Amino acid sequence: MEKEKIIEVKNLKVQYGDRVILENVNFDIYKGEIFVIVGGSGCGKSSLLRQIIGLEVPVEGEIDFEGKDFIAAKKNQKREFLKRFGVLFQSNGLFASMTIGENIALVLEKSSDLNEARIDKIIEMKLSSVGLNGFEDFLPSEISGGMKKRAALARAMALDPEILFFDEPSSGLDPVTSAALDDLIKQINDGLDTTMVIVSHDLASVLSISDRIIMLDKSVRGILAIGTPEELKNSDDERVYNFFNRISEKE
């Protein structure tokens, strides 16, 4: 059975001033997969993610969401698209002045017409699904780094997005917490069939959770390799092989 495409990136070019970061980038993301973007520092991983979620507009190229051009979409249409995205930012992006519950409620109040009691139920449900039962009334400053990540994930999941984007989910987390977050990502992917797009440089985590990996590189200003973890670990390209195996040896 042919896999269904959810995102298609076509001829994307990313440029800041005169500096071209990425050009001629083409790839597809399939429904329900865990798709990881890796690469060395400064290769444009986070820039690519910012283009896909519409925070930046590419100089050239097209990003299609379910066959419709996301970049060219009108504001209203874009907003509808964005409702189907959930994003977990590198530094969480939780609103510090609101409790965890209020952080999640904010999205639900704006984008659904549920009453307060049902919103509370959803908050309880989402917090429970990330293992934070009963933390509704805590402020982000009152919980640990790993918990903040999970709370931000619960917020990103508030509207049952079809795709969840993660920017460096394991940054600032210890290996155990990071592994627990990986398990959670897998569990949500399995349970809810949510497509996951993850930018990461934590190879241990990348290899353990990904279905497919795309490797970006500065030297080619674009994609150096794309494939399953196994394929990339056994790549003929020396740069790809080194990138994946050097870390594996250390494990």
Added chain:
Amino acid sequence: MKNKDELENTIEIEETAEFVLLRPKSPLTLSNSKVYDNSFDYKKLLKGKEKLVIDFSELENYDSYLVIYLNEIKAFCKINSIEFQTKGMDNRLQRFIETLTPKTADITKGKQPSYWYKYFKNIGDLVKIIFSDLYKLVEFVGDLFKNFFRMLFKPSLMRWVDFPEYLISAGVNAVPITVLIVFLIGVISGYQGAVQLAQFGADKFLANLIGISITRELSPLMVAIIVAGRSGAAFAAEIGTMKVSEEIDALTTMGFDKMLFLVLPRVLAVAISMPILVLICDVAGIAGGMLAGLASLDITISSFLSQLNIALSYWDVFSGILKSVVFGLLISTIGCFRGFQVEGGAESVGRYTTASVVTGIFFVILVDALFVFVLSALGI
């Protein structure tokens, strides 16, 4: 049932005297939640029934809403002793429900405290904060004094490199705005005073009124308020931001004393610039008052100045300057103190910056009242 067509598109219902089968068709999604609420009322339907079966075989679209809707119906059945069953669930749907069903579904939350309990608790908390802040402030001032004396014996302990910069930002850069404001205050009190004095033919005493009120009170007070808003707030925000970005921790681990490195240069800069600012503003304020007098009363520049010479003593000017040094110490110390209280993130920086201005102005007015009380008791 509110609308038959709508109902048919939403859900199929098979009903006998004891049994109900529901077959949802319309998407059970957050964006579609109103459709179910508007088209049928399950509570009414289940009245007096013994068994409910929900068949999901026709349902294609769903999200978290399905789980809460299902849980609501389940809870209703449990309360009313109705047997509850589901069928037609595919694997995907089962996994979906399992993932989202709260693990400890009935978390019994502690009893909510009453309104009055919370009311008095808030008052208590506030009093506690005020006293603990005061205690910490006294501790902070003690530490500052200790380091000031250490610095007197060994001036190289303080970081002098930043000192001129603070002197410029807290002093020199504040000249235009303070001069303008005190000048305008002089003009305002000059006009107001002139109207009253003219009634008694006491025009020439405008110089007394302006000279004494500006030098003793208005100039030091206005300058203090402006400096609290400019430098006090800036110190709190600077130090607060440094605290958030762990710069203070870095300094401490590198063996620097935060008092000598950050606080003392700022406090000294403000304490030195305040009297100079006040002296300049005294002139501006008196000039403003004189201008108002010239415009509205029958006096000349020379008569105003000669009356000012008689009315104003050195002590009037000096007492204002003395006060301004104390105000400067207060404002800068409180600014730095609030900065060190910052904890957490950007929001906390904003809160303590505001607090630094409010506390600074409060203490300035309080100490000014003490000055008035002590000086009048001493008869000077």
